[in-house]
Amino acid sequence: MQATLGYAALDHQSPLVPFTFNRRNPNPNDVQIDILYCGVCHSDIHQTRDEWGNASFPMVPGHEIIGKVIAIGSNVTEFSIGETVGVGCLVDSCRTCSDCEEHLEQYCNNATFTYNCPDKQSGGSTYGGYATQIVVNKDFVLHVSDKLDPAAAAPLLCAGITTYSPLTHWQIGPGDKVGIVGLGGLGHMGVKFAHAMGAEVVLFTTSVDKVADGLRLGASEVVISKDEAAMGKHLASFDFILNTVAAAHNLDAYTALLKRDGVLCLVGVPDQPHPSPAIGQLIFKRRSIVGSLIGGIKETQEMLDFCAEHHITSDIEIIPMQVINQAYSRMLKSDVKYRFVIDMASLKS
Ligand code: NAP
Ligand code: ZN
Ligand code: ZN
Numbered sequence: 459m460q461a462t463l464g465y466a467a468l469d470h471q472s473p474l475v476p477f478t479f480n481r482r483n484p485n486p487n488d489v490q491i492d493i494l495y496c497g498v499c500h501s502d503i504h505q506t507r508d509e510w511g512n513a514s515f516p517m518v519p520g521h522e523i524i525g526k527v528i529a530i531g532s533n534v535t536e537f538s539i540g541e542t543v544g545v546g547c548l549v550d551s552c553r554t555c556s557d558c559e560e561h562l563e564q565y566c567n568n569a570t571f572t573y574n575c576p577d578k579q580s581g582g583s584t585y586g587g588y589a590t591q592i593v594v595n596k597d598f599v600l601h602v603s604d605k606l607d608p609a610a611a612a613p614l615l616c617a618g619i620t621t622y623s624p625l626t627h628w629q630i631g632p633g634d635k636v637g638i639v640g641l642g643g644l645g646h647m648g649v650k651f652a653h654a655m656g657a658e659v660v661l662f663t664t665s666v667d668k669v670a671d672g673l674r675l676g677a678s679e680v681v682i683s684k685d686e687a688a689m690g691k692h693l694a695s696f697d698f699i700l701n702t703v704a705a706a707h708n709l710d711a712y713t714a715l716l717k718r719d720g721v722l723c724l725v726g727v728p729d730q731p732h733p734s735p736a737i738g739q740l741i742f743k744r745r746s747i748v749g750s751l752i753g754g755i756k757e758t759q760e761m762l763d764f765c766a767e768h769h770i771t772s773d774i775e776i777i778p779m780q781v782i783n784q785a786y787s788r789m790l791k792s793d794v795k796y797r798f799v800i801d802m803a804s805l806k807s
Pocket of ligand 1: 499501504643644703728751789794796
């Protein structure tokens with residue numbers, strides 16, 4: 459075992475604090491990674507505050523991990539020491555169910571999430587990326603191109619794949635009119651990806667001060683979602699809307715904007731249910747409301763390669779580990795442009 463320094467929530471209401479815990483020594487199939495950067499996802503806030511009702515404390519959050527390989531097990535040929543790699547929300551799965559066989563490990567009933575999840579190897583709970591190092595099975599480690607800035611690539615491991623996967627699954631491309639709801643960590647990646655895939659992109663935001671950024675990031679129009687007249691101009695016109703909002707809100711305002719057969723895809727996971735939908739609004743135009751969970755490992759690698767090819771990374775604000783609690787407060791006020799990324803050097807000095 460190796461004593462490892464991180465930051466943890468010790469219960470659902472106290473600020474995160476420094477915390478030392480044990481990581482396993484790398485086994486023959488493991489990659490040991492010196493963590494350089496870790497993105498801060500809104501899921502980290504939901505879980506440390508036990509908003510999803512499944513929290514296990516102490517909890518070391520973090521699933522947008524970028525680092526350098528510092529050791530490899532004897533069976534590892536895919537990675538070499540010194541290489542830049544990534545780890546996202548998954549660190550293991552059963553590998554034999556139909557989801558795993560179809561490279562959709564995120565839907566495996568026995569998937570092991572990077573933190574706050576029973577760990578088959580240790581018998582305890584998994585601990586995430588707000589830490590100096592991590593040991594991960596080689597099948598759940600991603601190659602990260604040197605073309606990508608490592609800090610700005612960290613959010614691709616969750617915010618990136620969570621928006622790329624549904625846009626790809628619903629085959630978004632030229633000719634499609636796509637809405638992105640919420641300009642936060644996920645939303646700003648959704649705007650970039652939908653634009654790069656050739657769609658016409660409209661951003662829906664509650665924040666008047668994000669209009670210029672929405673246009674800069676690739677939207678052709680930005681709609682303030684509280685403005686009913688502006689919303690009304692887009693009735694029944696969208697092929698696909700990706701909703702990234704982290705709080706419960708009325709979805710009917712968005713289903714009304716879908717064409718016949720249009721799809722509203724939810725990726726935000728609020729602590730309370732949405733007060734919707736109006737069923738008639740779905741039935742009379744055969745509209746769907748669907749959900750989507752991160753992405754599989756193969757697809758995450760494809761997304762990282764797509765980003766290297768198209769020069770896509772996240773817009774980030776780098777912070778030291780010590781200000782994580784202030785960063786959470788700011789995210790709750792939608793005050794982040796557009797992802798906090800922890801510089802793990804702050805924990806090592
Ligand atoms: P974030 O950076 O905090 O962004 C969320 C955005 O939602 C905010 O910037 C804001 O955008 C909008 N918003 C917040 N409160 C709102 C409210 N009361 N009404 C309307 N809009 C509101 O969060 P994130 O990291 O992108 O995560 C978003 C959600 O996705 C979270 O619930 C997270 O847990 C979930 N998530 C899901 C998956 C998955 O696999 N499905 C993966 C990762 C994260 P504007 O200022 O533009 O309105
Ligand atoms: Zn996340
Ligand atoms: Zn499985």
